[in-house]
Amino acid sequence: MNPQSRLRRRLARIEETAFLFLMRLALISVVMILGWILATLLIKGMPVLSWELISQPPQGGYYLGGKGGILNAILGSLYLAAGGTLLALIAALPVVFYLTTYLHQKTRRAALIRLALDVLWGIPSIVYGVFGFLIMLSLGLRASLLAGIITLAFLELPILIRGMDEFIRTTPEELVQSSLAVGATPLDTTLKVISRQTLPGLITAVLLAFGRGIGDAASVLFTAGYTDHLPTSLFEPAASLPLAVFFQLGTPFPAVQQRAYASALVLTIIILVISFISRWLISRFNKYLVR
């Protein structure tokens, strides 16, 4: 081997080592940023988190540092996200069944529907907020739990359909074919075979959409409003956790800002729990699937 090619080989090795270092660095920093965010939440939020905070609505003078808690926001968020997810699910299921039952994967129509869904998924939540606001005006509603639920349903719809669609696509083709071969109609196959096979996946998609809905602030800012009362009616405004974080952080009082940290911690815990449940569901039910 002549010295020149040896040098070249050594340079190549140095280059690889350098890039490998950069790649490891990038990946480690991604993991560390997650750790940093969670640590910040825990350190700032944990000392303020108390039973009073999560079990009471705001009392008089709450935003000046008075007594009370964020139960209004916790309940409001749960109602908003649950209602939005339910509404989105009702609209989503027929579309999912249509995509999986009647359109073979490669048809143009299926591709077009999936493209439209991907495009809808990418529309910013602030635009959904504006859209929901306009719908709300045209229906003669004011900022209310119902208007928030409708807006979130639009926001969650593409997430839900595409999520379920992706899971259903993992169904083995043989399973579908053998169901059709014994005389089942496509509808029977979808309702009795595919949906049973992919049920954990479908539930996971629902949970993911719920998590997206509960964390979204920009869409409910216009439509659900904010109130210190617990939500009791569909036609009254409803508070939500993301907005509780946002508004409390914006006050000049440190005591109130600290409650924003605790609210953020509560919101993150809810989302982490949802994420863990869906992870567990998938691993738990995976062993019962036909492969």
Add this chain to the structure above:
Amino acid sequence: MNTAAGWAKRPESRTGVRKQRNRIARRLFSISAGFIFLVLFAIVTMLVQRSLPLWQNVSLPDFLTGRVWKPDQGLFGLLPFILGTFWTTGLGIAFALPLSLFSAIYLAEYARPLTRTVIKPVLDILAGIPSVIYGMWGVLVVVPVVQTTVAPLFSRAFPGIGLFQSSNPTGFSILSAGIVLAIMIAPILIAIMYEILLAVPVGLREASMAVGASRWQTIKYIVLPKATSGLIAAMILGTSRALGETMAVLMVVGNVAALPRSLFDPAYPIPALIANNYGEMMSIPLYDSALMAAALFLLLIVLSFNILSSLALRRMLQ
């Protein structure tokens, strides 16, 4: 004989019922799928319709290039907000791109299965964290660092370069927004780029290594060129996410409607403009129209980016 005919008939008719049910379901489901297009159509038309009154008083070029935004005087110049959006998004992408690309290459080409199974949930959780949480973290961590450390350091290290001069005593700035945005879109970018890299056929890698190329040489000369268009599509997708991001950016960017000159200046992106002003938009004439026009402008950019990247990604991953 009757019974025999009955025996023969019953399954027949049940099959008929099942087939009919199948046909009806098919019809209903296909109508519901049309709903998807209806939503897309409704969003665009409603915004167009609501922004119409504005065009009677303000021309489109004036709207897009005007520098003054004073709704009470009927002045609607969107330029500061457009620039605010592009600055924060551009910076976010500039930070996120190397981070994501390096991470994705490592995951696809070098990482052990164990590393991949550990990283997957980390990315999922990062992608699932609500934007207010990122915003709050930005206020607590990024903004103070920019204010006390980064801004003074750059001002001193690069005197004379306007881009790095700080005239902003707070840390609420384009730089803070860019950092927060980068962290928010990195998990999405990594996940897509990883899939694109995996879609490059293994045979190509094997062929390259068989003629003596190292792993990195294979990546550099075979995998990356093959994946370039997909990686660009991923970047466009990330850009469109960043363009529309509202709460996190709003919380750290300062919200000052001026043309930004430096990384440390505050800015006012379009989503923040909409979110901050919807409350008063009904009380000033044309204000709501102008905000809807701003939303429409944002939507059209995001839509075209989305369509572009979705089409390209689909072609890559099939």
